[in-house]
Amino acid sequence: MTRTADRMAFLALGLLAALAVTLPEKPATAQGNASSRSSQGASPGPFDLQLAIHEHFSAVLPAGWWIGPPQRWGDEVVVRVNIPESWNGNPTAAMMPTCPARNSPIWQATDRITLSPHYRNLSWAAHQCLP
Structure with missing residues (x-):
């Protein structure tokens, strides 16, 4: 190997060793993280409605569909x-x-x-979700 290749291999091994030390062995679940923070006295952060809506609809919409940023109008989110x-x-x-x-x-x-819904450059009839 050349000197540059040896140096790159050494840096890569150092980076992997640093990651192994700082990353947990198994990724914690979101619920596990929240409960461990609560037990340590730290309060969970504020609820992020935009993130919650994005995560929900990313999981339930048909493949290839995507949502734009939610817009709040009073108590309604569009x-x-x-x-x-x-x-x-x-x-x-x-x-x-x-x-x-x-x-x-x-x-x-x-x-x-x-x-x-916006499909084939047209707005279609809206659907309202209620609790």
Whole structure:
């Protein structure tokens, strides 16, 4: 090996050793992290409604669909749902079963979510999610 290759290999091994020391062996779950913080006296951070909505709809929308940033209008949150042109079907009907469950923490931060589908450069009928 050349001197440069030896130096790069040495740096890579050093980086891997540093990561092994600083990273936990198994990733903790989000719930586990919150409970360990609570038991240590640290309070959990404020609820992030935008993040909660993004995580929820990323998990439940059909493949290839994505949402824009949620917009708050008083107690209502409006979410633009973007649907790829390759998808076929009725967007409003496909969105109906995607609303958060009644026990979702999202409902503590808002009273209504309006899903506004945009498909093939057209706005389709909105669907409202209620707790």
